[in-house]
Amino acid sequence: MSSIALPAQNEQSSFIRPLNVLRDLSAVADLVELCFASTMDSEGRSYLRQMRNAGHDNSFLRWADQMAESTSLPLSGLVWEQNNKIIGNTSLVPFRYQGKKIYLIANVATHPDHRRLGIARELTQRALQMARQKKADSIWLHVRADNPGAIQLYSDLGFVEQMRRTTYHAKPDPLLSTPQTDLAIKKPTLRDWQDQHAWLERLHPQEFAWYRNWNWKAFEPGILAWLYRLFTDVEVEQWSVFKGNELQAVLTWMPANRSDALWLATNPQAAASAIELLLVNARKTLTRRHSFTIEHPENDVSDQIIAAGFTPQRTLIWMQAKGATS
Numbered sequence: 001m002s003s004i005a006l007p008a009q010n011e012q013s014s015f016i017r018p019l020n021v022l023r024d025l026s027a028v029a030d031l032v033e034l035c036f037a038s039t040m041d042s043e044g045r046s047y048l049r050q051m052r053n054a055g056h057d058n059s060f061l062r063w064a065d066q067m068a069e070s071t072s073l074p075l076s077g078l079v080w081e082q083n084n085k086i087i088g089n090t091s092l093v094p095f096r097y098q099g100k101k102i103y104l105i106a107n108v109a110t111h112p113d114h115r116r117l118g119i120a121r122e123l124t125q126r127a128l129q130m131a132r133q134k135k136a137d138s139i140w141l142h143v144r145a146d147n148p149g150a151i152q153l154y155s156d157l158g159f160v161e162q163m164r165r166t167t168y169h170a171k172p173d174p175l176l177s178t179p180q181t182d183l184a185i186k187k188p189t190l191r192d193w194q195d196q197h198a199w200l201e202r203l204h205p206q207e208f209a210w211y212r213n214w215n216w217k218a219f220e221p222g223i224l225a226w227l228y229r230l231f232t233d234v235e236v237e238q239w240s241v242f243k244g245n246e247l248q249a250v251l252t253w254m255p256a257n258r259s260d261a262l263w264l265a266t267n268p269q270a271a272a273s274a275i276e277l278l279l280v281n282a283r284k285t286l287t288r289r290h291s292f293t294i295e296h297p298e299n300d301v302s303d304q305i306i307a308a309g310f311t312p313q314r315t316l317i318w319m320q321a322k323g324a325t326s
Ligand SMILES: CC(C)(COP(=O)(O)OP(=O)(O)OC[C@H]1O[C@@H](n2cnc3c(N)ncnc32)[C@H](O)[C@@H]1OP(=O)(O)O)[C@@H](O)C(=O)NCCC(=O)NCCS
Pocket: 035, 036, 107, 108, 109, 110, 111, 114, 115, 116, 117, 118, 119, 120, 121, 122, 142, 143, 144, 147, 148, 149, 150, 152, 153
């Protein structure tokens, strides 16, 4: 791999170059760990473990070097090297969705001893250029809402906020008391699906599906969807909540390795405590599970999610580069 023309710093041996998968992964994992230590969750730690393991696996590395353009792994990107040490990093992660090429800029990090020198700005700008050279249809990144310095950096580079999504966590609790309401929980029927589907689409917009790969087929009622779940080995359980005859919301539970996913599809006019009731019911019923995660638009029914005992872990702002198309 060749290095890009550069030094933007005074030191002679300070330069940006493309990530070299064959030798940089461990050093990048160290830098990412150092820079994100205060906000890293179990998902982040597992990601770093994978990066480190990959860095020691020669056959993987040889494969990865060839595959950087066709996997959604952080195998392509840029590092800032100074005196033989990596002090800055940015990854460029490719996605393909419905024939479109989408790039996610991730892992933007500068060593704490070298901050406010323009390193992250330069790395992000170069990553944008790289993505455009690769004929990106769109370029995205996400940043925590409590990281104003990074938000400023990305806004100045032309990234525009598109959505905010909050991740909540809770553990099962068989001893929870059910809120007293005039609402009734039932198993969803074929009749509920049309509303549930429309609400899911509203809360989990298509423009974001390239990243999450939402699979509503697995949520559908009926024999065909049941067969689909059987053959794809997907398990779901769902509950609807009604006020009289009116559907208020549907909750879907899907088991996962680290933390099970809960999906809320909510009527925009849902009665107060409909969501709380559904979530408390899930926490009381699914007692053998380890924990639950909800990923939902910021501020949408957040009071009810929190009232059901879920704790907000983080809010991510998703930003898209303006004029990203090649
Ligand atoms: C965020 C981070 C990557 C910035 O790296 P950096 O090399 O210091 O950033 P730069 O010097 O290129 O800063 C460019 C601009 O971003 C903004 N900025 C960066 N850090 C900032 C801070 N701590 N406070 C306020 N503004 C900040 C400023 O507008 C800055 O321009 P200025 O210095 O002319 O005012 C670095 O602080 C870091 O690694 N943080 C931990 C990991 C992280 O949060 N990464 C971003 C994840 S989305």
